[in-house]
Amino acid sequence: MNKTIALCFLLAASVAIAGEWNEKPVMCASIPETMNIIEEKNEEALLGATQFTKVKEEDGYSDTPAILKMKMFANMDTGTYTIVEWHPAYEQFCVISYGTELNLKGL
Numbered sequence: 001m002n003k004t005i006a007l008c009f010l011l012a013a014s015v016a017i018a019g020e021w022n023e024k025p026v027m028c029a030s031i032p033e034t035m036n037i038i039e040e041k042n043e044e045a046l047l048g049a050t051q052f053t054k055v056k057e058e059d060g061y062s063d064t065p066a067i068l069k070m071k072m073f074a075n076m077d078t079g080t081y082t083i084v085e086w087h088p089a090y091e092q093f094c095v096i097s098y099g100t101e102l103n104l105k106g107l
Contacts (some may be wrong), residue, residue, distance in 0.1 A: 009035060013025040013053045020089040026094045026095065027094065027095045028087070028090070028093065028094040028095075029092060029093060029095075030091070030092060030093075031091065031092075032071045033091060034084060034092075034095070035093075037082075038073050038082055041071035041075055041078070041080050041082070042075045042077075042078070043074055043075045043080060043081065043082055044073060044074065044075070045071055045072070045073055046070065046072045046073060046074040046081075047071070047072045048070065048071045048072070049069075049070050050067060050068070050069060050070075051067075051068055051069075051070045052065035052066075052067060053065055053067075053068050053085065053086065068085045068086055068087065068088075069085070069086040070082045070084065070085045070086070070096075071083070071084055071086075072082065074102055074103070076104075078100075079100050079101050079102045079103075080098075080099070080100050080102065081097075081098065081099060081100075082095060082097070082098040083095070083096050083098065085088065
């Protein structure tokens with residue numbers, strides 16, 4: 001009996017852990033406008049990567065992710081950072097995260 005109850009809790013927990021796609025506001029702007037803001041904060045490119053991005057289509061989310069370049073800029077003196085993704089079809093950067101108190105372990 002106790003094993004059956006425990007199994008039910010485990011099954012319920014595994015269903016509750018499933019993730020879901022959410023939306024959040026994203027600011028997009030031209031290259032000069034984005035870079036001016038980054039330069040005003042004296043942030044420099046820290047890292048870059050190619051990311052797989054979930055994008056919308058007319059009938060919902062695409063099953064195939066868009067492949068976009070991303071960059072992280074940071075000011076190591078002030079701790080500010082900005083993460084952008086590059087959308088070549090629109091010739092825009094989209095800011096996907098920015099903030100303060102950047103902490104890189106080991107540096």
